[in-house]
Amino acid sequence: MFDTCLEHVRASVPLVHNITNYVTVNDVANAILACGGRPIMSDEPEDVMDITAICSGLNINIGTLNAQTIQGMKLAGGKARALGHPILLDPVGAGASRLRTKTAVELMAQCHPDVIRGNISEIKALAVDSSSTRGVDADAADAVTEDNLSEMVQFAKDFAAHAGCIVAITGAIDLVSDGKQCYVIRNGRPEMGRITGTGCMLSGIATAYLSANRDNACEAVAAAVSMMGLAGEIGYAALQPGEGNASYRNRIIDAVYNMDGETLRKDAKYDMR
Amino acid sequence: MFDTCLEHVRASVPLVHNITNYVTVNDVANAILACGGRPIMSDEPEDVMDITAICSGLNINIGTLNAQTIQGMKLAGGKARALGHPILLDPVGAGASRLRTKTAVELMAQCHPDVIRGNISEIKALAVDSSSTRGVDADAADAVTEDNLSEMVQFAKDFAAHAGCIVAITGAIDLVSDGKQCYVIRNGRPEMGRITGTGCMLSGIATAYLSANRDNACEAVAAAVSMMGLAGEIGYAALQPGEGNASYRNRIIDAVYNMDGETLRKDAKYDMR
Amino acid sequence: MFDTCLEHVRASVPLVHNITNYVTVNDVANAILACGGRPIMSDEPEDVMDITAICSGLNINIGTLNAQTIQGMKLAGGKARALGHPILLDPVGAGASRLRTKTAVELMAQCHPDVIRGNISEIKALAVDSSSTRGVDADAADAVTEDNLSEMVQFAKDFAAHAGCIVAITGAIDLVSDGKQCYVIRNGRPEMGRITGTGCMLSGIATAYLSANRDNACEAVAAAVSMMGLAGEIGYAALQPGEGNASYRNRIIDAVYNMDGETLRKDAKYDMR
Numbered sequence: 001m002f003d004t005c006l007e008h009v010r011a012s013v014p015l016v017h018n019i020t021n022y023v024t025v026n027d028v029a030n031a032i033l034a035c036g037g038r039p040i041m042s043d044e045p046e047d048v049m050d051i052t053a054i055c056s057g058l059n060i061n062i063g064t065l066n067a068q069t070i071q072g073m074k075l076a077g078g079k080a081r082a083l084g085h086p087i088l089l090d091p092v093g094a095g096a097s098r099l100r101t102k103t104a105v106e107l108m109a110q111c112h113p114d115v116i117r118g119n120i121s122e123i124k125a126l127a128v129d130s131s132s133t134r135g136v137d138a139d140a141a142d143a144v145t146e147d148n149l150s151e152m153v154q155f156a157k158d159f160a161a162h163a164g165c166i167v168a169i170t171g172a173i174d175l176v177s178d179g180k181q182c183y184v185i186r187n188g189r190p191e192m193g194r195i196t197g198t199g200c201m202l203s204g205i206a207t208a209y210l211s212a213n214r215d216n217a218c219e220a221v222a223a224a225v226s227m228m229g230l231a232g233e234i235g236y237a238a239l240q241p242g243e244g245n246a247s248y249r250n251r252i253i254d255a256v257y258n259m260d261g262e263t264l265r266k267d268a269k270y271d272m273r
Numbered sequence: 274m275f276d277t278c279l280e281h282v283r284a285s286v287p288l289v290h291n292i293t294n295y296v297t298v299n300d301v302a303n304a305i306l307a308c309g310g311r312p313i314m315s316d317e318p319e320d321v322m323d324i325t326a327i328c329s330g331l332n333i334n335i336g337t338l339n340a341q342t343i344q345g346m347k348l349a350g351g352k353a354r355a356l357g358h359p360i361l362l363d364p365v366g367a368g369a370s371r372l373r374t375k376t377a378v379e380l381m382a383q384c385h386p387d388v389i390r391g392n393i394s395e396i397k398a399l400a401v402d403s404s405s406t407r408g409v410d411a412d413a414a415d416a417v418t419e420d421n422l423s424e425m426v427q428f429a430k431d432f433a434a435h436a437g438c439i440v441a442i443t444g445a446i447d448l449v450s451d452g453k454q455c456y457v458i459r460n461g462r463p464e465m466g467r468i469t470g471t472g473c474m475l476s477g478i479a480t481a482y483l484s485a486n487r488d489n490a491c492e493a494v495a496a497a498v499s500m501m502g503l504a505g506e507i508g509y510a511a512l513q514p515g516e517g518n519a520s521y522r523n524r525i526i527d528a529v530y531n532m533d534g535e536t537l538r539k540d541a542k543y544d545m546r
Numbered sequence: 547m548f549d550t551c552l553e554h555v556r557a558s559v560p561l562v563h564n565i566t567n568y569v570t571v572n573d574v575a576n577a578i579l580a581c582g583g584r585p586i587m588s589d590e591p592e593d594v595m596d597i598t599a600i601c602s603g604l605n606i607n608i609g610t611l612n613a614q615t616i617q618g619m620k621l622a623g624g625k626a627r628a629l630g631h632p633i634l635l636d637p638v639g640a641g642a643s644r645l646r647t648k649t650a651v652e653l654m655a656q657c658h659p660d661v662i663r664g665n666i667s668e669i670k671a672l673a674v675d676s677s678s679t680r681g682v683d684a685d686a687a688d689a690v691t692e693d694n695l696s697e698m699v700q701f702a703k704d705f706a707a708h709a710g711c712i713v714a715i716t717g718a719i720d721l722v723s724d725g726k727q728c729y730v731i732r733n734g735r736p737e738m739g740r741i742t743g744t745g746c747m748l749s750g751i752a753t754a755y756l757s758a759n760r761d762n763a764c765e766a767v768a769a770a771v772s773m774m775g776l777a778g779e780i781g782y783a784a785l786q787p788g789e790g791n792a793s794y795r796n797r798i799i800d801a802v803y804n805m806d807g808e809t810l811r812k813d814a815k816y817d818m819r
Contacts, residue, residue: 022295022568023302023314027792029569029742034791038683039742040639041569044612050643066317066341068612093313097323137311194530196302196312238788242511244530245307246300246523250792257740257790295568296575296587339590339614366586370596410584467803469575469585515784517803518580519573519796 002223002268003261005213010036014211017055017080018204019043019073021063021092024197027249028059031201034256035227037208043069048076057085057211059204060113062103063092070103077111086210086217089113090203095125108163114210115221117168117203120144120152127159137193144173153182153273166218168206168225170199176222183222185270187229189236194245198252202228205256226268231255233267275496275541276534278486283309287484290328290353291477292316292346294336294365297470300522301332304474307530308500310481316342321349330358330484332477333386335376336365343376350384359483359490362386363476368398381436387483388494390441390476393417393425400432410466417446426455426546439491441479441498443472449495456495459542460502462509467518471525475501478529499541504528506540548769548814549807551759556582560757563601563626564750565589565619567609567638570743573795574605577747580803581773583754589615594622603631603757605750606659608649609638616649623657632756632763635659636749641671654709660756661767663714663749666690666698673705683739690719699728699819712764714752714771716745722768729768732815733775735782740791744798748774751802772814777801779813 014037020028025041032039042051045068052058058080060073080087089111091104104126107113116123119138144152153175160167161179169175174185192198206224213220235251243251287310293301298314305312315324318341325331331353333346353360362384364377377399380386389396392411417425426448433440434452442448447458465471479497486493508524516524560583566574571587578585588597591614598604604626606619626633635657637650650672653659662669665684690698699721706713707725715721720731738744752770759766781797789797 021314023298023312025569026299026572026742030792030795033740033742039569040642041567041610042639042643043610044645046613047611047643047645050645051639054642064314064316065320067319068341068614093315093324096313096327097315097320099317099320099323194306196299196306234788242507242524242527242531244527246303246526246530249303250523250796251788253792254788254790257792258788294587296571296585299572337587337589338593340592341614366588366597369586369600370588370593372590372593372596467579469572469579515780515797515800515804517800519576519799519803522576523796 001265002226003265005209005220005223006227006259006261006264008212009208012212013038014056014208015040015054016057016059016204016207016211017042017052017076018059019069019076020059020061020200023063024200027197027253028200028204030253031256032204032208034253035205035208039204043072045071045075048072049079052076052079052085053083055085057207058087059207060087060107061090061092061200061203062100063200065100065103073107074110077107081111087111087113088115088117088203088207088210090200091116091118091122091126094118094122101125113165114217115166115168115206116163117170117206119171120169123159123167123169138171144169144171144175153184156182166221168221170202170225174225174229176218176225178218182273183270184273185222185226185229187226187233187269189232191236191248192232195249222270226270227259227264230264230267231259274538275499276538278482278493278496279500279532279534279537281485282481285485286311287329287481288313288327289330289332289477289480289484290315290325290349291332292342292349293332293334293473296336297473300470300526301473301477303526304529305477305481307526308478308481312477316345318344318348321345322352325349325352325358326356328358330480331360332480333360333380334363334365334473334476335373336473338373338376346380347383350380354384360384360386361388361390361476361480361483363473364389364391364395364399367391367395374398386438387490388439388441388479389436390443390479392444393442396432396440396442411444417442417444417448426457429455439494441494443475443498447498447502449491449498451491455546456543457546458495458499458502460499460506462505464509464521465505468522495543499543500532500537503537503540504532547811548772549811551755551766551769552773552805552807552810554758555754558758559584560602560754561586561600562603562605562750562753562757563588563598563622564605565615565622566605566607566746569609570746573743573799574746574750576799577802578750578754580799581751581754585750589618591617591621594618595625598622598625598631599629601631603753604633605753606633606653607636607638607746607749608646609746611646611649619653620656623653627657633657633659634661634663634749634753634756636746637662637664637668637672640664640668647671659711660763661712661714661752662709663716663752665717666715669705669713669715684717690715690717690721699730702728712767714767716748716771720771722764722771724764728819729816730819731768731772731775733772733779735778737782737794738778741795768816772816773805773810776810776813777805
């Protein structure tokens with residue numbers, strides 16, 4: 001149950017190591033705190049192995065990767081893998097540059113992430129190593145829609161089975177699959193795309209969920225995805241006249257902070273394929 | 274017309290490549306989204322050319338420059354120039370350190386920015402390579418006032434003509450000149466100086482405007498400057514009792530998000546010299 | 547008097563050089579502006595000495611240290627020391643990794659900070675070079691409580707006397723000591739721990755206070771600590787239904803912005819040991 005996954009986060013207060021981009025890092029930290037975890041950031045190669053050793057999970061986000069932080073990602077990923085800590089990879093902009101695609105592919109091969117979370121363009125880039133990705137947003141031509149849903153569910157299952165991990169493809173409709181089953185989640189608001197960092201925040205939150213629900217990883221990721229979308233719905237309903245995307249960002253994090261299991265259980269919108 | 278410039282941003286949703294400081298980067302991203310564009314950040318030399326190639330404009334801000342990102346700025350600038358993409362340079366702290374002045378001067382020579390946007394101290398530092406700049410704010414002794422307005426308009430025109438680009442000098446009174454004409458803009462609030470990043474946000478927004486208004490660059494920059502000031506006025510009017518600079522920051526971005534052409538046309542305060 | 551310390555900041559508008567982590571840097575900048583100072587950030591070794599030379603104080607925070615910024619910290623610290631500028635060290639995560647502990651210890655030895663501000667786990671790590679620190683938050687086993695207060699006051703005095711600086715140990719109860727006297731401060735709210743960066747913001751604010759109160763450093767730091775806690779109380783009281791940690795962050799900075807000497811004098815809760 002999604003509410004149980006949330007309660008496990010709140011009860012265990014997992015410490016999450018984040019190697020993430022400097023654009024949205026503050027929101028990621030506050031989102032992890034909001035859902036009940038604790039964040040720590042470290043990307044220096046000489047620092048990351050000590051830090052990841054005291055954490056319960058590792059969130060790697062390549063949104064503003066550079067030569068030094070790529071090295072940090074690989075060292076942290078290797079250490080987390082050796083310690084059996086769950087790893088989430090957020091391949092921001094895979095398909096948009098050769099360095100991003102190459103780095104994401106290398107991290108998949110070397111660190112064996114438990115979860116890859118991205119938009120459909122990024123995941124397709126990793127799947128076929130070629131894409132119509134334009135920037136860090138999903139290309140409209142790639143969108144998961146009601147019309148292509150069966151096909152995209154199959155794509156998610158195939159990608160997860162081939163990569164040997166859970167995949168979370170987020171957008172208007174979210175898909176979370178471990179290769180066998182696929183959650184189709186319909187929480188969220190289109191206006192979330194007018195805020196920077198909703199995907200990054202979700203990756204941080206999902207890592208906290210993973211860390212607190214080790215025996216139930218696929219459901220935990222689906223619960224995180226559904227909760228983030230639901231926070232987007234609650235935050236949107238709370239907007240006052242004259243408010244826009246900056247206030248919406250705050251209201252979404254606030255909604256995560258105030259989320260309770262009862263609400264999540266009642267308002268999660270998903271089915272299984 | 275300023276409102277047409279805004280409508281072109283909303284219609285074309287330009288993707289803007291930002292190499293910007295880590296202090297205000299999140300606000301820059303949300304401000305670009307608020308005005309109707311889309312942001313992507315990348316500063317790694319191995320990444321920047323691929324990223325700038327998929328964008329419509331490049332915003333270079335030296336606020337937290339380092340050896341690696343300076344290299345990224347030069348490579349991205351060269352690529353954007355080769356592709357004919359508009360480039361905006363925000364020389365944060367030029368005059369405050371030798372590295373900042375030198376880097377801004379080199380970027381001017383190597384990348385030929387279409388627009389340079391800074392406060393009067395920074396622009397003077399670039400003009401005379403010596404300045405009384407104190408930190409990243411304009412020195413009071415440098416301020417554009419009603420008393421020295423004619424002289425400063427001439428300075429702006431001369432700088433633009435000599436540098437071969439548009440200059441936007443922002444402060445209590447804003448000047449935007451292409452060397453021939455000069456917009457004198459009086460939107461804004463003094464309290465905007467008590468928020469970090471209003472200048473950086475404006476540079477991001479102005480790059481979106483430039484990207485969406487290729488045949489009308491000077492007016493597009495003036496429209497962006499006026500709109501940012503107007504958002505400062507609207508955000509200030511919306512402040513509730515007990516609110517301060519953190520809420521004001523959010524309310525300014527919110528006001529950009531909700532800005533419409535009608536309001537901008539009606540409340541823009543400017544004349545031409 | 548604490549209110550006089552605040553008034554000195556507002557009157558002198560000190561420019562503060564920050565070498566700080568990219569997680570909370572925007573909040574640090576806005577917090578410094580809110581209290582009446584002005585922030586500038588620079589961490590590139592080639593840039594830091596020029597920047598620190600034009601400032602009145604230096605805030606070094608190792609929260610996302612890397613090889614390049616560590617070099618910048620040492621150069622800036624050496625320059626600030628040579629110029630007689632006050633230096634504050636925030637040893638984020640000391641005890642959590644060897645690099646963090648080693649860097650903090652080296653900065654103490656090479657730069658002789660005027661103030662070290664951290665949580666009890668971090669300060670203990672510096673004191674004994676071994677700790678039960680878990681991440682960037684204080685370990686519960688280390689907390690300063692009413693039960694161990696006498697012992698902890700003695701610890702603070704001993705640390706300050708041995709290190710030859712002022713120490714500020716912040717948590718549920720805050721201790722500020724110069725080795726002879728110790729302020730015991732009881733402002734604040736436990737919910738401040740659910741926001742990232744309240745400690746980092748305090749370090750920025752305390753550096754502004756130090757810069758503006760050169761003859762009264764220990765009281766100035768205590769005034770900053772008390773004011774930050776009081777802002778946490780005021781911000782908490784201002785929270786609206788449905789608001790959480792993101793809004794709370796904004797409301798705390800807003801409360802600093804609107805703080806007046808009268809309120810600080812009246813509502814500061816402290817005694818001297």
